[in-house]
Amino acid sequence: MILYCWLLGGILYFISIYPPSAFVGTGLTINDLFFFILNHDLDSSNFISKIIYKAKITLITHVVLVSGYFTFMNYIYYIYFDIKNIFMILQMVILYTISFYVGYKLYLKTTLNNNVDDIILQLKKYARNENELNDIIKEIDEYYSNNVPIIHGDVEHTKIIILGNWLFKMELYGAKIAKLDDTELFLKETPSDTNKHPALSSLFCVEVRGIDYKYPPFDIILPFNVLEELNSRVKTSINTLLIEKHNKIANTFRQRISGNPKYTIRKEEEVDNCLGCLYNKANVIIRKNCTPIINELNSPLCEECHCRPLWCLRCLALVYESKCGKNIEDGVNPLFCKANCPTCRAYFCILDVSIIEEA
Structure with missing residues (x-):
């Protein structure tokens, strides 16, 4: 009982x-x-x-x-x-x-001054007197009533709300607040296995830090489209960090597949733009090149993929990284790590990716 x-x-x-x-x-x-x-x-x-x-x-x-x-x-x-x-x-x-x-x-x-998530206490850090505090509250309320806020999250006390120049990370008994023109973002990590379509909607863990140290740093997790909007509003953005991180992933992926057989197409054959970035031409293709010997116990077997070229090396590298990056960091041989084709979901390994060349 x-x-x-x-x-x-x-x-x-x-x-x-x-x-x-x-x-x-x-x-x-x-x-x-x-x-x-x-x-x-x-x-x-x-x-x-x-x-x-x-x-x-x-x-x-x-x-x-x-x-x-x-x-x-x-x-x-x-x-x-x-x-x-x-x-x-x-x-x-x-x-x-x-x-x-x-x-x-x-x-x-x-008790007064003991709740670190107290909203008024945090807003007071940006005001010298009560009049300025009231002006800040009025500014936020006016923006909220005249514009559509950017909201990410389902549970009430974990939502991220962006209102003009202010970011609110909702908590149980208040919120963590950051003024965006006094904020810099630091990319921490990209959580894996959190999205059905990693190439298009990866989640990013970002540290929000005040340049003038008016609030203690805190972490938020956002999809790339919301992060892009937030990135455009802060004083110090993370564009450079994201580009460097993605370039490093793409270069490592290129090195790993450089020894694989090339996939040849005719010069007059038209190649579509990448489905991930919609900018680069598709320049890699998944075709089963490995043998059943290249397999680890309890690891799924590689499958035949019959998709036409639809992805660029950079976007496919991000797909592979989101699925296999953590395992490779933990010491798993890249040959044994399997990802899914973003189009048909067939399993493939690093040996099954071929760079496209014109005949």
């Missing part, structure tokens, strides 16, 4: 913080319930007031849930208490330790 109650607490915790998308879409979350109970009408054009109120509701929700859960568990232990049961006493010690720790953390969030 007691173990089931512990399990119930864990489920409630995760559902309250990471509600299922179906519940979010229909408004059936615990936060929505508290919004309904408190019945507070917000002006939809006041962005700052809205996110501050949402943060407060989230905090109230968690305080009520935590208080109710620990009170319930205390009642359960009171009913089933057995002084001879050492395991039960240990559970009670753990329960009270966790309850005091969580209570202390929530107390810090409600």
